[in-house]
Amino acid sequence: MYHPQLPSFAVTSLRLAALNVSDSDAVTSRIEFTVTARNPNDKIAFAYGDIAAAFAADGADVGDGTVPGFLHPAGNTTVIKGAASASSATVDPVVASSLRSKKSHAMSVEMDSKVGFQIGRFNSKSINVRVLCAGFTAALAKNTPSPPPIVVAAAPSPSRSRSVIKSSTSSAGATTTTDAKCKLRVKIWIWTF
Template identity: 85%
Template sequence: MGDRAYVPASKPVPVAAPRAANGVANGGGGGGGGAARPPPMVPGRVPPPPMYRPKPMQAPPRRRRSGRGWCCACCLWMTLVVVGLVFLGAIAAGVFYVMYHPQVPTFAVTSLRLAALNVSDSDAVTSRIEFTVTARNPNDKIAFAYGDIAAAFSADGADVGDGTVPGFIHPAGNTTVIKGAASATASTVDPVVANSLRSRKSHAMSVEMDSKVGFQIGRFKSKRINVRVLCAGFTAGLAKNTPSAPPIVVAAAPSPVRSVVKASSSSSSSSSSSGGATTTDAKCKLRVKIWIWTF
């Protein structure tokens, strides 16, 4: 057995002093402060990471859409709606054209009689004009409904008569002969124009006819739109005989009739000398006015 060291009983074994609660050992050091000293760093030892304390969860803030965003969205939707409507309208117009082949009616001034044209010393014009206009509907399935037609005549650029023709229905494939009269009573004109009217025996005539027209297909009736018929390029002289004025008549010719009176120098001169109407084949241009656009 090995030998044991002998320790005398009179010498006590040193015992480590307990650490004070406030971090000061044996009442020493600290300089009066209450903060605990950190443990001494041991070479080669990494200190533990600080304790992670998670933050409380917060609801994300709501993003408010600005007025600019609403405006852009409205513009986008409006553009899509307009494009869609235009696309549908184009499809409907294509189907309508394929089914009915619509064509515009044609007009021609076939007869005009300058019954009276007097210019007074005070440049006042008194006149009476009797005219015949032939309207042709080339469509097979489309009829036209005309409102009252207002006709305004000009001679050498001066207004010499106004008249109104009652409205009528223009059947499909039909030629309609329109007879009417226009007059002016003490209508004052420019002195230069008045001298021109006095000095000339034949006058360059033109007429503007305004009306509202709608088309009919079976029982369907469209809304009426404004149209204007312009007729020019014909002349008329003062008739010698002035018979009583006939009433305004609108006569519809049968469908097969396609008669148009053609102008000729011999017939025009003989008609003027006998006091009859001046024949002409003056063609007219039809213009359609929708709101502020004219076609």
């Protein structure tokens, strides 16, 4: 009756503001990112809890962050802006050497949240979801002034709406525009006694 469809996610921009690897193989980083979430349903809304984002560069964990939860209305495109960081996180010496030697890094992000859906007045229980995004690269941003940021998102149709969720503001430096697609994995645990 409702023809339910899964939401879709894409990393639309990423700024590697800092990535330092000390002689003791400790990583300090700051990552600023934009994720675009689209709800293709006409009558189903999604309610997300806080989203935990874990970033990796060349397979090494380089930053964690949290984006506030939000309501994703039917037919809505939401642009999520957030930041992740690491402070003296120790990595394997081989991985640390690799991070030091590269100018550009293969990036990926795992985002975990709980989500429930709403149809009219009905609200479901929340279930665990994981969004996996990969296939994009980023180089360390230079600290030079940049023009105002451009939001990279598909223009919604006239009957659709768009909202922006922010957890931090961006500072000066280059932003890498990506079109990295993401895979959504739904985890439903069924207990039988």
